[in-house]
Amino acid sequence: MKARPLHGWDLAPQEAMALQARLRARVERADRVGAVRRVAGVDVGFEADGRVTRAAVAVLDHPGLALVEQAVVRVPTRFPYVPGLLSFREAPAALAAFARLRTAPDLILYDGHGVAHPRRFGIASHIGLLLDCPSIGVAKTRLVGVHRAPANRRGAWTPLRAAPIDGDGTGADETIGAVLRTRAGVKPLYVSIGHRVSLESALRWTLACTTRYRLPETTRQAHRLASGR
């Protein structure tokens, strides 16, 4: 599956931020998802002191969650890690991995945020938009937003809001994601809309892909491939 060439990647940080502000208007936050038979997990790792980026895509069937296809690529790292600009470090490598797939997935779970981002355009949204595929951001830690802790049961979640809640708790701030407990006794995950998926669906799909561990099986498989095992 090939990405739409909406822009180049050789950008300075300021240009990258301007691009995000421009593209965020094209993110779809409502469901436009067809039959989901294949779910892709994506993760990226680094080698040689960070000079080489290793991106992996693991495609699992649904609802079986068995690995049906995989792709791994190694490319030179060309952008530093800057909070809020993760796309420009990881996306080129991830898209190269997607280009190697024989069959396009129906849904993508990315290890990072979607619209729960300073400019509402995290890497999960960026990847989903360029591939024109429904996508969900599933991050292990917070980038922006405030929230309460969800109850300690699988499936419990609390909204992730864009700004501090008023002293009396009646603030009407924008909800940019959810904090989801995928398993009792472990740290919750940060789930947000990537592209073409509602937050409710994002939560449902994330749970559907998460069976016995903290992270979705899609993410676990991709991480395994990206770290070379």
Next chain:
DNA sequence: GCGACAG
């Protein structure tokens, strides 16, 4: 000026 800060 001082923290916060996906991976």
Next chain:
DNA sequence: ATCTTGTCGC
């Protein structure tokens, strides 16, 4: 993210 020892849980 990556590096790494010790420790806890299943």
